[in-house]
Amino acid sequence: MYEDLKGKVAIVTGARRGMGKVHALKLAQEGVKVVVSDISEEDCQKVVDEIGKTGEEGLAVKCDVSKKKEVDELVKKTIEKFGKIDILVNNAGIAQFKPFLEITEEEWNRTLDINLRGYFLCAQAAAKEMTKQKSGVIVNIASVAMGQQGVGFPNLVHYCASKGGIVGMTEAMALELAPLGIRVNVVAPGMIETPMIDPIKQDPKAMEGLMARVPLKRVGKPEEVSNLVLFLASDTSSYMTGAAVVIDGGWLAG
Ligand SMILES: NC(=O)c1ccc[n+]([C@@H]2O[C@H](COP(=O)([O-])OP(=O)(O)OC[C@H]3O[C@@H](n4cnc5c(N)ncnc54)[C@H](O)[C@@H]3O)[C@@H](O)[C@H]2O)c1
Numbered sequence: 167m168y169e170d171l172k173g174k175v176a177i178v179t180g181a182r183r184g185m186g187k188v189h190a191l192k193l194a195q196e197g198v199k200v201v202v203s204d205i206s207e208e209d210c211q212k213v214v215d216e217i218g219k220t221g222e223e224g225l226a227v228k229c230d231v232s233k234k235k236e237v238d239e240l241v242k243k244t245i246e247k248f249g250k251i252d253i254l255v256n257n258a259g260i261a262q263f264k265p266f267l268e269i270t271e272e273e274w275n276r277t278l279d280i281n282l283r284g285y286f287l288c289a290q291a292a293a294k295e296m297t298k299q300k301s302g303v304i305v306n307i308a309s310v311a312m313g314q315q316g317v318g319f320p321n322l323v324h325y326c327a328s329k330g331g332i333v334g335m336t337e338a339m340a341l342e343l344a345p346l347g348i349r350v351n352v353v354a355p356g357m358i359e360t361p362m363i364d365p366i367k368q369d370p371k372a373m374e375g376l377m378a379r380v381p382l383k384r385v386g387k388p389e390e391v392s393n394l395v396l397f398l399a400s401d402t403s404s405y406m407t408g409a410a411v412v413i414d415g416g417w418l419a420g
Pocket residue numbers: 179180181182183184185186203204205229230231232257258259260261280307308309310354355356357358359360361362363
């Protein structure tokens with residue numbers, strides 16, 4: 167579908183399951199060589215095996231995005247194997263549902279370390295490589311919980327802080343990286359069918375309440391978000407940088 171993606175090299179973080187896995191598979195279908203990265207190398211290898219069945223090449227790399235050493239190793243291994251980085255999909259994330267008054271400092275730090283500092287570490291390390299070729303694309307996965315949208319998310323204070331941070335960080339990065347040929351955008355999904363929403367699904371009443379606010383009356387599919395990630399990764403979106411694109415079944419419009 168996107169001819170220009172053929173032969174490109176992408177890193178997708180948090181790609182052993184959920185949306186990251188689907189982004190990796192969909193990129194591979196476009197002819198992209200994908201580095202599948204997450205906290206379990208075994209799970210990543212399974213995704214790479216799936217990629218192999220489509221005839222594309224992949225690489226599984228264990229990387230905890232909150233650890234700079236592991237992020238540097240991820241970039242090093244990508245360069246060793248494929249020689250360049252064209253696309254980074256910053257996707258790894260955690261969501262802990264807990265009342266504000268009970269969140270410990272450790273829990274706050276863990277969420278921000280993975281969801282925000284991890285994005286910074288991966289983006290900086292990847293961008294340093296992208297500058298060498300004067301081209302590249304970074305897609306940062308935030309959330310409708312990024313703030314300033316007229317919808318609040320109780321019991322997710324640390325998650326919301328991290329997702330809002332991603333948007334501010336992306337805008338500033340976009341300004342600095344535009345002269346270097348690198349575009350940076352945010353994808354802000356609403357509720358998407360992945361293991362992350364299992365705790366919400368366990369409470370049918372909460373789920374019903376949330377769905378009542380979504381005009382399309384359903385949870386989104388990971389593939390639907392991947393379609394947007396592919397668009398932002400390809401030259402088709404060549405005039406877009408510093409943007410936050412919402413994909414939420416109309417939730418924020420309501
Ligand atoms: N599912 C939703 O409704 C929804 C909505 C908006 C945004 N998001 C965002 O989408 C992204 C993907 O989430 P998902 O819904 O696929 O959930 P998921 O839990 O299936 O995927 C998250 C992935 O991140 C990985 N991960 C966690 N900590 C990590 C770390 N320290 N280093 C590297 N990888 C780590 C997990 O192992 C997992 O594979 C996340 O950033 C999430 O915040 C999800």
